[in-house]
Amino acid sequence: MSAPQLSTxxxxxxxxxxxxxxxVILRAPKWLLSLILPVALLxxxxxxTTTGIVAPWSLPTPGAVxxxxxxxxxxxxxxxxxxxxxxxxxxxxxxxSLLGLVFGALVGLSKLADALLSLSIGALRAxxxxxxVPLLVLWMKMGExxxxxxxxxxxxxxxxxxxxxxxxxxxxxxxxxxxxFGFKGLKLLRTxxxxxxxxxxxxxxxxxLAQAWLFLVAAELLGASMGLGFLLTDSQxxxxxxRLILTIILLxxxxxxxxxxxxxxxxxxxxxxx
Amino acid sequence: MIMATAYALPHTDxxxxxxxxxxxxxxxxxxxxxxxxxxxxxxxxVNLHINAGEVVVILGASGCxxxxxxxxxxxxxxxxxxxxxxxxxxVDGINELxxxxxxEPRLLPWRSVRENIALGLAPKTEAGAGAALINxxxxxTGLTHAAELRPREISGGMAQRVSLARALARRPGVLLLDxxxxxxxxxTRMNMQDLLLSIHASFPTxxxxxxxxxxxxxxLADRIVVLGRTEDAPGATVVEDLALNAAHxxxxxxxxxxxxxxxxxxxxxxxxxxx
Numbered sequence: 001m002s003a004p005q006l007s008t009x010x011x012x013x014x015x016x017x018x019x020x021x022x023x024v025i026l027r028a029p030k031w032l033l034s035l036i037l038p039v040a041l042l043x044x045x046x047x048x049t050t051t052g053i054v055a056p057w058s059l060p061t062p063g064a065v066x067x068x069x070x071x072x073x074x075x076x077x078x079x080x081x082x083x084x085x086x087x088x089x090x091x092x093x094x095x096x097s098l099l100g101l102v103f104g105a106l107v108g109l110s111k112l113a114d115a116l117l118s119l120s121i122g123a124l125r126a127x128x129x130x131x132x133v134p135l136l137v138l139w140m141k142m143g144e145x146x147x148x149x150x151x152x153x154x155x156x157x158x159x160x161x162x163x164x165x166x167x168x169x170x171x172x173x174x175x176x177x178x179x180x181f182g183f184k185g186l187k188l189l190r191t192x193x194x195x196x197x198x199x200x201x202x203x204x205x206x207x208x209l210a211q212a213w214l215f216l217v218a219a220e221l222l223g224a225s226m227g228l229g230f231l232l233t234d235s236q237x238x239x240x241x242x243r244l245i246l247t248i249i250l251l252x253x254x255x256x257x258x259x260x261x262x263x264x265x266x267x268x269x270x271x272x273x274x
Numbered sequence: 275m276i277m278a279t280a281y282a283l284p285h286t287d288x289x290x291x292x293x294x295x296x297x298x299x300x301x302x303x304x305x306x307x308x309x310x311x312x313x314x315x316x317x318x319x320v321n322l323h324i325n326a327g328e329v330v331v332i333l334g335a336s337g338c339x340x341x342x343x344x345x346x347x348x349x350x351x352x353x354x355x356x357x358x359x360x361x362x363x364x365v366d367g368i369n370e371l372x373x374x375x376x377x378e379p380r381l382l383p384w385r386s387v388r389e390n391i392a393l394g395l396a397p398k399t400e401a402g403a404g405a406a407l408i409n410x411x412x413x414x415t416g417l418t419h420a421a422e423l424r425p426r427e428i429s430g431g432m433a434q435r436v437s438l439a440r441a442l443a444r445r446p447g448v449l450l451l452d453x454x455x456x457x458x459x460x461x462t463r464m465n466m467q468d469l470l471l472s473i474h475a476s477f478p479t480x481x482x483x484x485x486x487x488x489x490x491x492x493x494l495a496d497r498i499v500v501l502g503r504t505e506d507a508p509g510a511t512v513v514e515d516l517a518l519n520a521a522h523x524x525x526x527x528x529x530x531x532x533x534x535x536x537x538x539x540x541x542x543x544x545x546x547x548x549x
Contacts, residue, residue, distance in 0.1 A: 177380035180348050181394055181444065182370050191393070195384050273384045 060242040065249070068242040082250065085216055085227040088144070089258075092151025093212040097205055099152070100159025104204075107160075108167025109193065125157050129215055133222045147219040147227075154215030155208040162204030166197040198273040202266035209262055213255045295326040295480045296361035296371060296447030298347060303356035304509065305342050316342050317353070318509030322499060326361075326447075329474060329481040331491040334501035335542055338510040340484040343501070344450050347482065348374050360448050370396070373444035377453040379433035381425040387436050388412065388421040394443030404443075411439040414473060431462035435469065442477060451483040455490065467493050471522055488538045492531055493524055500541050514541055 025033070042062060048054045049061040056064075072078035103121070106113040132150055140146035170193050178192045220229020228247050235243035305317040316339040324330050334340045345351035346358045349369040358365040360372060373394060381390045391411055395404045412418045415435040420428055425436070434454060441449055451470075455463040467490060474481060485491055491498050500514035516534065524531060536546035 173376070173378060173380050174382065176350065177374070177376060178393070179368060180350055180374045181440075182368055182397065184368075192382065195382070198384075 057239075057241065060245065064242045065246050068240070068246050072243065072246075081226060081228055081231050082254070085220065085229070086254065088147050088151055088219070088227065089209075089212045089216050092148045092215070093155045093209055095148070096152035096155025096212070097159040097208045100156045100204065100208065101163055101201065103156075104160040104163030105167060105189075105194075108164035108197075109189070114164075121160065125161075129154060129218050130222070133218065136219075137223050142223050142225070147216070147224065150219040151212050151215045154211040158207035158211055159201070159204040162200050162207070163197060166200030167193060170196045195273055199266070199270045202262070202269045206259065206262050206266060209258055210255070213251065213258075217251065294447065295478055296363075297326040298322075298324040298448055298480060298482060299357075299359045300343070300346075301357045301359075303343070303346060303353045303358060305339065305346065305351070306354045306509075315509035317501075318507060318511045320356070320501075320511055322512055322515075324480060324482060324497075326480055327478050329494055329496045330483070330499060331495035331497070332482070332484045332499050332501060333486065333488065333491050333538060333542065334484075334510060336486060338501050338503070340486075340501055341452050344374075344452050344482060344484050347448060348372055348450055350374075370444075371446065372448035372450050373441035373446035374450045374452065375434075375437045375441045375454045377456045379425065379430075379437040381433055381436055381440075383425050386422050386424060387417055387428065387432075390425065390436055391439045391443050394440035396444055407443060407445075408439075411442055414442075414476070415439045415469065429462075431458055431466065434458060434462075434466060438466075438470075438473070442473065446479055448480045448482060451481065453484055453486070456485065456487070463487075463490070468523075470494060486542075488535055488542070489526070491538070492518070492526075492535060493522075498534075498538065500538065502541060514538070 045059070046062050049056065049059055060068075069078065072081075103117070107117055107121070108114075129150070132153060133146075136146040136149055140149065174192055174196065175188070178188055183191055216227070217229040217232070220227040221233055224230040228251055231247045232244060235241070235247065300320045300322040303317060303320040304315065306313050306315045308314075320343065332340050332343060342351060346353050347360065347365060347369065349365050349367050352366075360369060363369070363371055381387075382393070385393070388408060391408050392404065395407070399407070409418075412421050415438060417432065417435055417439065420432060425433055428436070434457075438454065441451075455466045458466060470481075471494065483494065495518055497518065498514070498516045499512055500516075501510040502513040503510050504513065514537075516538075518530075518534070520528065520530060526532075539546040539549060
């Protein structure tokens, strides 16, 4: 699992004074520090389950979860569930963020579009994600469309909001300077406005991806025959708590990996475009 | 002057390829800014003719409409009444015959120095000619060594030279400078003034520059125009139009210089005895 290494979050701030315990610990490589808590949790988990402090029917041992994974892998089911979930997330994320980019640019650049669209989009945004599910299932049945549509809705808003806001706050002096040199319309957008909001686009994409996983599980919990969300409800119904925990861990891992990938891209974009 | 030699001009083709300098004419130019509550007259009946190739400095107190006058030439702003023209072209919308350098460098942070200068190239510039012109401008402004750096990696003075080079890349008939050295430290500002004079020598376009620095005006200008208010009416208009004939570099202890300086300071409401 390479995710912790890639996580970007705050670098340890350096204090000039005496080297306290915190500072000594901070000298260790960051990926090692990130692993301390998961490993400790795993240890505690192992301890409380093998000593019988927690009953196996409320929490299986780590070994049992790994066994469940092996069992599912062998049957080919796990690969299928993961594959279909990943496909839904990526498809919904791609379409949703593209739409978010287009509408965000429209609302951010055009006062007319802002006046016409902002209220409606804001109202749509206020609808809780789960409220869409019955309607989408009714309209599009249980197939892929309903799930991907829900994820599109989830991915759309973060990109839309960050892009429209960022475009409205592009340095007016830069825009004026470019206008003085005769740049206007699409050429102005391409030369000044879009490059100026590239970092914002990436932070919007990052939020959108997190939302996409969120909405995936919502969609799959409430009506699916495959996927990680389905595996959750299925395991709950069959009392397979080992599979339940396995699924939760898998969601954490995949969410973190995709987030780490996009944060790499984000860092590159910030270096390149600021 | 040290900088004049530091920026000793290579025999470039810049001058040869210059588009002709244009004259600028302001005919009864007034500008009133209106909001719902009030309207404020900034410029009133400005009549001014600037000859092609002249270096004209517009002096005035803060907020007197100097920049507004300059913006009416670039087309970033339009007068409420009156006509501004450059050469035979009557300004209406962005005026592509002129180029602007602002008080802030206003460079695109994601582009290198070279790419920022390229932004100023006229739209139909052929690629090879454009690249050659940029190389010449880099040399002219002493930026060749910094061509591939980003704006955040260079000093304020260098950034302002990039801004100047970007404006020159347009090969403007009129070069508009809106307090271009105002945000620089005193020493850098002096170097930039010398640079501007050498640029003008090899690139004899019309220069219209706004400043509130009397010494800068006296150093650079062929002609100083003072904008100010008269008691009877709102808005600023031309209150002095002073031709300077002294050759460059100008001695600050020359009699003319001192007399002009005192006169201009008084016009701007400053007691010359104290400065």
